[in-house]
Amino acid sequence: MRRRLATSMVGGRIAAVDLRRPDLRRPFPRRFVERLTGQMVTALERRAKYLLATLSSEETLLMHLGMSGSFRVIRDQADGRKRRNPPSDPHDHVVFHMATGRAVVFNDPRRFGIMELVPAGRLPRHPVLSKLGPEPLSADFDAAVLALACHRKKTSLKAALMDQRVVAGLGNIYASEALHVAGLSPRRLASSLATISGAPRESAHRLVSAIKRVLEDAIARLAAPGHRGAPFLVYDRAGQRCSRSECDGVIRRRVQAGRSTFFCSVCQH
DNA sequence: ACACGGACCTGAAGGC
DNA sequence: TGCCTTCAGGTCCGTG
Numbered sequence: 001m002r003r004r005l006a007t008s009m010v011g012g013r014i015a016a017v018d019l020r021r022p023d024l025r026r027p028f029p030r031r032f033v034e035r036l037t038g039q040m041v042t043a044l045e046r047r048a049k050y051l052l053a054t055l056s057s058e059e060t061l062l063m064h065l066g067m068s069g070s071f072r073v074i075r076d077q078a079d080g081r082k083r084r085n086p087p088s089d090p091h092d093h094v095v096f097h098m099a100t101g102r103a104v105v106f107n108d109p110r111r112f113g114i115m116e117l118v119p120a121g122r123l124p125r126h127p128v129l130s131k132l133g134p135e136p137l138s139a140d141f142d143a144a145v146l147a148l149a150c151h152r153k154k155t156s157l158k159a160a161l162m163d164q165r166v167v168a169g170l171g172n173i174y175a176s177e178a179l180h181v182a183g184l185s186p187r188r189l190a191s192s193l194a195t196i197s198g199a200p201r202e203s204a205h206r207l208v209s210a211i212k213r214v215l216e217d218a219i220a221r222l223a224a225p226g227h228r229g230a231p232f233l234v235y236d237r238a239g240q241r242c243s244r245s246e247c248d249g250v251i252r253r254r255v256q257a258g259r260s261t262f263f264c265s266v267c268q269h
Numbered sequence: 270a271c272a273c274g275g276a277c278c279t280g281a282a283g284g285c
Numbered sequence: 286t287g288c289c290t291t292c293a294g295g296t297c298c299g300t301g
Contacts, residue, residue, distance in 0.1 A: 025277065025296085049295080067295055068279080091279085110278045112295060128296085155272070164296090173294055235294090258274065260292085 006044040018095035029117045048168035058120045066112025076101030132168040143200035151194030159257045160190035173235045176262045180234045182210035185268045186261045234262040
């Protein structure tokens with residue numbers, strides 16, 4: 001999503017903002033439209049599940065898609081005229097009209113999304129960012145770090161992977177997917193990744209590799225033009241056969257910490 | 270300090 | 286057809 005939006009926004013100017021309701025989960029920041037209008041977008045970055053658009057005003061637009069949020073880009077019409085009324089539905093809550101003529105539309109039926117404006121200097125200490133664990137695809141995230149973060153936890157492995165302080169950016173789908181690839185049961189204790197002293201066991205190495213592989217694959221697929229809905233290995237596949245070769249198990253669903261977990265009880269231990 | 274359950278919203282799908 | 290319940294990719298807050 002970051003890559004796709006960057007193409008339309010980075011280096012461009014926000015010519016107008018169409019704000020169609022006062023709030024998502026929380027009210028939009030005060031003077032939201034005025035603070036964005038006319039700004040250049042100098043960078044678009046991601047931290048965990050947050051998108052961070054750096055503005056020429058030294059403020060950063062902090063965004064989260066929640067459960068149901070999405071962005072779409074509307075290109076200007078072939079004859080060069082801007083669309084007066086971009087195609088919209090009742091859940092198109094914000095439209096960024098770029099000076100190029102493109103429009104970036106934020107749609108979010110459940111309105112669990114977030115849009116905030118944060119002064120650049122206060123970004124590192126922002127409450128939602130300051131407690132986040134390592135980026136899963138960075139070199140900082142390795143078996144030693146994961147084992148240390150987990151060795152005193154009193155929760156399941158699945159819950160630990162969804163804890164954004166342990167590793168930042170895995171959600172319910174990819175937590176299940178990574179555990180499947182690693183061959184680890186979601187019900188194991190998180191602390192079983194570490195020895196008594198907190199050193200990583202072999203399972204921690206396997207899990208870190210699985211997390212990185214699962215996320216890299218997903219990003220590669222979603223970045224491909226005309227991509228299809230991700231073919232998950234276990235997520236939302238209860239009752240179907242395990243896809244691992246040589247495994248004749250069936251995928252099961254169980255609720256952990258209030259969320260659905262999908263796994264194969266034959267090849268995940 | 271930690272872990273859990275419920276709350277926040279709307280819409281889709283399935284049972285009756 | 287319509288009404289009910291359950292479930293959905295994420296945080297956040299109160300409670301124990």
